[in-house]
Amino acid sequence: MSDAWIIVTEEKQVAALVAAAKGLGGKITAIAVGPRALADAAAIAGPDEVKWVDAKGIPVEAYAGSVARLVAAALPKVVVASGTVEGRVLAGATAARLGAAVIPGGLKLSALGDRTVVERADLDGRVVETIEAAGPVVTFYAGDDVASEGFAAVPVEPVGTDAAADILVEKTEPAAGAGAGINQAAVVVSVGRGLKKKDDLAIVHDLANALGAEIGCSMPVADDLGWVEKERYVGRSGQHIAPQLYIAIGIRGAPQHLEGIRDAKVVVGINNDPDAPIFKFADYGIVGDLYDVIPALQAALGK
Amino acid sequence: MKTVIVYKWARNAEDAVVRNDGTVDWRNAKMTAGEDDFAALEAAKAIAEGDELIGLTIGDGDASWALARGVLQTISVTDASNLTDNASTAAIIVAAMRQIGGVDAVVIGDSEEYAGVPVALAGQLGWPAIAHVSSASAVDGRVQVVRKQGSSEQTISIAAPAVIAVSAASPEKKTPGMKEQLAARKRPVTKLTLAAIGAASDDKVSSKGTRLPETAAARIFDGDPAAAAEQLVAALRGEGVL
Numbered sequence: 001m002s003d004a005w006i007i008v009t010e011e012k013q014v015a016a017l018v019a020a021a022k023g024l025g026g027k028i029t030a031i032a033v034g035p036r037a038l039a040d041a042a043a044i045a046g047p048d049e050v051k052w053v054d055a056k057g058i059p060v061e062a063y064a065g066s067v068a069r070l071v072a073a074a075l076p077k078v079v080v081a082s083g084t085v086e087g088r089v090l091a092g093a094t095a096a097r098l099g100a101a102v103i104p105g106g107l108k109l110s111a112l113g114d115r116t117v118v119e120r121a122d123l124d125g126r127v128v129e130t131i132e133a134a135g136p137v138v139t140f141y142a143g144d145d146v147a148s149e150g151f152a153a154v155p156v157e158p159v160g161t162d163a164a165a166d167i168l169v170e171k172t173e174p175a176a177g178a179g180a181g182i183n184q185a186a187v188v189v190s191v192g193r194g195l196k197k198k199d200d201l202a203i204v205h206d207l208a209n210a211l212g213a214e215i216g217c218s219m220p221v222a223d224d225l226g227w228v229e230k231e232r233y234v235g236r237s238g239q240h241i242a243p244q245l246y247i248a249i250g251i252r253g254a255p256q257h258l259e260g261i262r263d264a265k266v267v268v269g270i271n272n273d274p275d276a277p278i279f280k281f282a283d284y285g286i287v288g289d290l291y292d293v294i295p296a297l298q299a300a301l302g303k
Numbered sequence: 304m305k306t307v308i309v310y311k312w313a314r315n316a317e318d319a320v321v322r323n324d325g326t327v328d329w330r331n332a333k334m335t336a337g338e339d340d341f342a343a344l345e346a347a348k349a350i351a352e353g354d355e356l357i358g359l360t361i362g363d364g365d366a367s368w369a370l371a372r373g374v375l376q377t378i379s380v381t382d383a384s385n386l387t388d389n390a391s392t393a394a395i396i397v398a399a400m401r402q403i404g405g406v407d408a409v410v411i412g413d414s415e416e417y418a419g420v421p422v423a424l425a426g427q428l429g430w431p432a433i434a435h436v437s438s439a440s441a442v443d444g445r446v447q448v449v450r451k452q453g454s455s456e457q458t459i460s461i462a463a464p465a466v467i468a469v470s471a472a473s474p475e476k477k478t479p480g481m482k483e484q485l486a487a488r489k490r491p492v493t494k495l496t497l498a499a500i501g502a503a504s505d506d507k508v509s510s511k512g513t514r515l516p517e518t519a520a521a522r523i524f525d526g527d528p529a530a531a532a533e534q535l536v537a538a539l540r541g542e543g544v545l
Contacts, residue, residue: 059459061433068426083418085435085452092422092432095390101507102389102419118508123316124416127325127513131387135507138390140418165431166462170447175456183454187544211545223473236415237437237451237472245544255316255415256338266544268535269521284538285521286531296532301545303533 001025002077002111007067007094008032009060009086011041015148017080017141018046023109024078024116032156033060033067033090039156046151051159059167060086064093066161072097076136078109078116083140095138103131106139124255124277176231182214187245188264190216190234192257194250194271194290198227203294204249210301216241218251234260250290253278270294304407304441304463305355308347308374309396309424310340311364314385316416325514334362334385339412342471344372346439347410350446350467357403361395366494370487371479378402378493380500388507389419390427396420397427398502399495406464408446410439413468421468432466433459439467 003026006017014030021028030047032039039052051070053063067090071079075098081091083104095102105120107128116137122129182188189208195201201215208215215232222233234241236256242263249270251257258281261267269278269285270293279285286293311334318332347356358369358377366379383395400406411421413434425432436448446461461467479487497504522538524531539545 059433061431064426064431065429085450088418088422088434089425089432092393092419092424093426095419095423096426096429100390102393102423103387103508104389104416104418117511121516122416122513123319123321123327125516126316126319126321127327128516129387129513130511131508132511133508137508138419167431167433168460170458170460172455172457175451175454219473237470240453245539245542259415266539266542268539274523274525279521279523280518282521283542284535285523286528286535287523287525288528288531292528293532296528297536299529300532300536303536 002116003027003029003074004078004080004109005071005074005076006030006047007071007079007081007087007090008038008042009034009082009084009090011038013082013141013145014042015045016143016146017082019146020106020109020141020143021078021080022046024111026111029074029076031067031071033063040153043153043156044151045148047154049154050156052156053159053161058164059169061089062164062167063161064090065165068093068097069162070159078136079138080106080109080141081138083142088140091138091140098136098138100136100138101133103137103139105142107143109139182216182232182234182239182241185214185241185243187211187213187247188216188234188241188243189213189247189249190218190251191221191228191249192218192251193220195221195227198225201227203291207294207298210298213247218254218257236260248278248282249294251278252276253281304350304352304446305405306347306351306408306410307357307359307400307403307406308344308369309359309409309411310344310369311336311360311366312362312392312396312411312420313337313414313417321515327513334360334364336364336368337412337414338474339414339469339471341475342437343410343412343469344369344374346436346467346469347408348373349438349440350408350410352441359396359399361392361399366492367484367487370490370492371483376491376493378495380495380497380502382496382504384504386504386506387510389417390423391506392417392420393423393427395497395502395504396424398500400428402495402500408463408465408467410467410469413470421466425466428464428466430464430466431461432468433461434468436467436469437472439469
């Protein structure tokens with residue numbers, strides 16, 4: 001049994017962070033850094049207590065030193081943060097203060113005597129590695145979201161901070177392509193290097209029209225080839241989208257691409273290589289030549 | 304600003320072969336330039352703005368990578384190994400940085416696979432950090448960065464010294480030619496050992512092995528395209544997404 005802290009910087013994964021920490025069997029303290037609403041969301045996600053750092057509109061990273069001091073003072077065996085941009089920075093500072101190991105990709109946590117066992121996704125999710133640590137561990141959670149089970153709210157305790165680091169947001173603008181329909185589309189048909197020439201985009205557009213879908217693409221199609229507008233590139237540094245249906249055509253499924261569709265509800269892969277990574281990520285797949293499959297799909301949709 | 308670009312500090316996950324039993328064979332893969340290293344170097348050059356830009360690499364990779372891309376001097380900690388604990392990797396980088404001194408900004412690729420290294424590095428230095436940065440520059444003695452957050456793009460100003468973790472928006476367009484490679488060989492590489500910088504190459508954790516994930520494989524329709532397409536459409540209608 002080990003006590004754990006979770007670092008909360010966004011509402012989305014808070015229930016999953018708590019659920020992961022429960023595997024350790026000890027007391028769970030959440031530290032929420034952001035607006036009061038974030039702390040209130042953490043309070044009903046199942047921890048034993050919630051500490052709240054009011055970010056006062058300053059970038060959350062500015063409080064890394066304060067969060068590290070607060071968490072490290074409790075000497076937890078385990079700290080779980082989400083793998084978000086801000087969560088990682090807070091967790092990195094906390095790890096340094098605690099002298100903890102840092103393990104990204106955490107999926108499942110347990111205590112084995114006085115040791116901590118972390119199962120983590122490694123090698124772009126191709127394997128699960130089991131890691132044991134005798135000392136404190138900080139991990140970034142990389143498992144699935146879980147629904148909150150309707151826990152009774154625990155009290156939220158506001159905590160004071162040291163002076164925030166000198167970090168200022170100078171301006172915030174809509175990102176390039178933020179207005180493109182791909183962000184709101186229920187269905188996205190996306191194309192990759194499997195397409196042989198630009199003119200062949202016509203058949204992809206035909207399919208998209210039949211589905212009422214927006215067009216997306218992998219990075220090389222927008223960046224190297226310039227066949228599709230850059231704002232339609234889906235991936236880690238491109239668009240992160242959450243359509244009901246995502247159809248990846250001729251896209252192998254590089255990790256950076258998959259990161260952009262992590263929140264898609266149903267993913268379909270169409271690729272002529274049965275070993276393409278997309279088939280490990282997708283819900284459905286067709287192994288075949290896209291030039292045969294796309295017309296067949298259109299015909300099937302018309303029935 | 305005096306800037307350090309950290310590069311080739313980990314092995315590339317794609318160099319690992321996963322066997323059918325879930326064990327991993329790295330096939331003697333060396334430390335390599337990660338997919339974000341080039342974007343990080345571009346950001347580092349912009350922050351340095353003509354001031355000193357120093358390369359820093361750890362492990363057995365070729366240190367000339369940065370030298371062939373315009374960096375004039377580099378430090379290589381040659382006997383560092385690829386570690387599971389990201390904090391231990393960061394500690395090696397921090398120890399090497401102590402050899403440099405007076406640094407205003409450290410720029411490093413924001414690797415997905417080793418997502419803890421840039422932030423552990425910042426924590427151990429006690430410096431503020433901004434991650435997932437797409438571009439950077441020096442403005443009035445501060446570091447200005449741009450990063451994408453959801454559907455918006457933020458311009459953030461951060462006081463030096465700071466750690467900037469950069470994510471690539473596109474791969475390197477043109478790799479150095481023979482002329483640059485030859486020039487790189489003439490530039491100085493300061494080779495250091497872990498012992499010399501007072502660092503250890505010890506993991507704080509131990510790996511108990513790897514296995515294949517239990518993810519449900521995709522339901523695959525193959526064979527005749529027409530039949531496969533009909534089965535897929537029926538399945539998607541059943542899911543309620545068509």
